[in-house]
Amino acid sequence: MKKLLVSAALAVLAFTAVPAQKKVLGYPFQFEKSFLAKGNYSTYFLNNPDDSAFALILKDNKKVEYVWLSKSFKVLGKVPSPIEKTILDQGTHHYIGGTVKGSEYHFIYQVKSGYSIETVDFNSGSVSNKKLLDLPDGEKLLIAFCDHNTYYAVAADDKAGAVVLHIVNTAGVLSQQSFPFTIPENAHKHKVSEYLAGMKVIKSEEDPELSVAIHSVKIFSRPGDLSIVVNNGDNPTRIFSIDPASFAVKDRTIDYSSLVSSDDRGKLYISSFLKDDHLFSLMLNKKNIRITIHDVNNGKLLNKYEFTDDAGLDLLPELPITEKRMGKQVQAKDVDDLKKVIRAFTKGSEGIMVAQAEPGSKLVVTAGTYDPIAVPSGGATAGHFYTPGYSSPNPDHNNALEWQSYYVTFYVPGTPSYTKIPARYYTTTYFRMLLDPTTLKVTRGQVRRPVADQIKDYMEDTDKRGKATNQFAIGKNQYYGFYDRDEQQYVIEQIRIF
Numbered sequence: 001m002k003k004l005l006v007s008a009a010l011a012v013l014a015f016t017a018v019p020a021q022k023k024v025l026g027y028p029f030q031f032e033k034s035f036l037a038k039g040n041y042s043t044y045f046l047n048n049p050d051d052s053a054f055a056l057i058l059k060d061n062k063k064v065e066y067v068w069l070s071k072s073f074k075v076l077g078k079v080p081s082p083i084e085k086t087i088l089d090q091g092t093h094h095y096i097g098g099t100v101k102g103s104e105y106h107f108i109y110q111v112k113s114g115y116s117i118e119t120v121d122f123n124s125g126s127v128s129n130k131k132l133l134d135l136p137d138g139e140k141l142l143i144a145f146c147d148h149n150t151y152y153a154v155a156a157d158d159k160a161g162a163v164v165l166h167i168v169n170t171a172g173v174l175s176q177q178s179f180p181f182t183i184p185e186n187a188h189k190h191k192v193s194e195y196l197a198g199m200k201v202i203k204s205e206e207d208p209e210l211s212v213a214i215h216s217v218k219i220f221s222r223p224g225d226l227s228i229v230v231n232n233g234d235n236p237t238r239i240f241s242i243d244p245a246s247f248a249v250k251d252r253t254i255d256y257s258s259l260v261s262s263d264d265r266g267k268l269y270i271s272s273f274l275k276d277d278h279l280f281s282l283m284l285n286k287k288n289i290r291i292t293i294h295d296v297n298n299g300k301l302l303n304k305y306e307f308t309d310d311a312g313l314d315l316l317p318e319l320p321i322t323e324k325r326m327g328k329q330v331q332a333k334d335v336d337d338l339k340k341v342i343r344a345f346t347k348g349s350e351g352i353m354v355a356q357a358e359p360g361s362k363l364v365v366t367a368g369t370y371d372p373i374a375v376p377s378g379g380a381t382a383g384h385f386y387t388p389g390y391s392s393p394n395p396d397h398n399n400a401l402e403w404q405s406y407y408v409t410f411y412v413p414g415t416p417s418y419t420k421i422p423a424r425y426y427t428t429t430y431f432r433m434l435l436d437p438t439t440l441k442v443t444r445g446q447v448r449r450p451v452a453d454q455i456k457d458y459m460e461d462t463d464k465r466g467k468a469t470n471q472f473a474i475g476k477n478q479y480y481g482f483y484d485r486d487e488q489q490y491v492i493e494q495i496r497i498f
Contacts, residue, residue, distance in 0.1 A: 025073045025492040031060045043468035045414030048100035049149050052474050055105045059088050068122040071474050077122035087118045087129045096410045097146035099170050106172035108151055117172055132174055139164055140193040145201045145411035147221040156193035167244055177247045186235050201411055207355050207451045210370040211423045214351035220274045227274055234260055234268035239296055254279050254294045275354040282352035282367050284345055293440050303440045309339040315442050320431035327424055328460035344429035363437050368430020372422045414470030418452040451497055458495045
């Protein structure tokens with residue numbers, strides 16, 4: 001069996017070579033500061049997925065320059081302004097995303113008094129701002145992000161027992177809707193804000209990451225659908241779906257009782273991932289690892305796979321891997337003993353995720369652990385207020401990570417989760433399967449190194465990670481922007497993805 005499987009650990013180490021870099025933009029701009037003031041430099045990114053154009057905001061202590069660029073990095077327009085005439089003059093502002101309509105870009109900021117929106121019209125050269133929202137005292141923000149040219153803020157209203165959705169559309173117009181949300185009787189948490197705490201977002205057009213997939217509450221963002229998926233021990237998985245256009249709701253569960261023996265009851269850990277109309281679930285105890293696939297519309301079990309101490313390696317295109325990453329230092333080795341894999345899963349923080357390079361291609365199902373390695377606070381991304389903390393595993397919850405109250409709340413364009421320090425310092429043990437997208441049966445082939453890992457390699461190997469960085473995709477291409485002090489220009493490079 002060892003000879004039949006590709007050495008995945010060698011593949012990991014082989015791909016950590018520096019990817020080729022291609023400079024696609026060098027925009028002249030001189031960052032400066034006021035007299036005796038601390039330099040306050042930032043660059044904000046917002047794209048228009050409808051036509052792949054995008055905008056950058058370059059700001060320092062004195063001035064702001066709004067730049068509109070095409071997908072071929074041609075400058076379509078720019079609007080310079082003294083900083084005091086913009087919302088960015090407020091020292092407490094935090095950029096959190098936005099929406100786009102043609103030449104109008106709506107940038108949303110969290111400010112001391114709530115949320116504000118600034119509209120830049122590149123055709124007219126105008127800049128205007130207004131108050132957008134004050135989150136009511138009774139609501140607790142769970143997560144906020146923009147996707148498919150829409151901005152979402154998801155909150156919990158404990159008194160009303162509801163999930164509240166705040167939406168900003170392409171025209172910069174806010175709408176709000178409340179949805180009654182009942183907590184199951186068998187849940188350990190009785191408030192909506194507690195039951196849905198630690199929510200993570202998974203976007204359909206981005207490759208998922210284990211650092212996000214291991215969490216028990218996830219919101220899957222897809223065109224015309226927001227689905228909150230909740231795992232709670234070995235209880236049924238909850239799928240609460242909202243149509244953001246009509247506000248129609250589907251509240252469904254996937255029951256595993258037929259797969260759980262009486263001896264396993266209360267001892268099983270389940271983690272789920274939503275892909276199209278299928279729910280992939282990792283079922284873990286100390287004896288085996290099972291992966292199940294259910295139809296979310298009718299709850300029917302479509303397929304299942306089992307890994308025990310001495311069976312299951314034949315289902316994999318490559319050996320499982322155990323890996324330790326500390327920045328650019330990556331140590332990886334193959335694991336040819338499933339007993340060791342099961343032991344690692346029961347000790348770590350485990351999850352499942354599904355990726356697909358393009359519609360109709362093979363599904364890559366990854367099951368694995370992800371445990372961050374603590375790094376000094378000085379190594380964190382300074383200036384960003386959404387870096388997560390973590391504590392030691394809780395043995396009462398199958399060693400799953402118990403995240404502290406300081407969760408990632410705002411997902412900001414240009415700063416994907418895998419570019420953050422915690423996502424680049426971790427230990428993991430994982431295996432991957434290839435499935436036919438139609439039959440959901442095991443198929444063969446070579447598994448591509450995840451895009452997120454290739455971007456991490458690029459970020460660690462480049463010596464130009466300075467201030468005002470952004471990492472983003474335009475179409476299928478990945479890019480990295482940073483300020484080059486020597487050249488006094490904002491540079492964007494294309495990251496070569498293999």
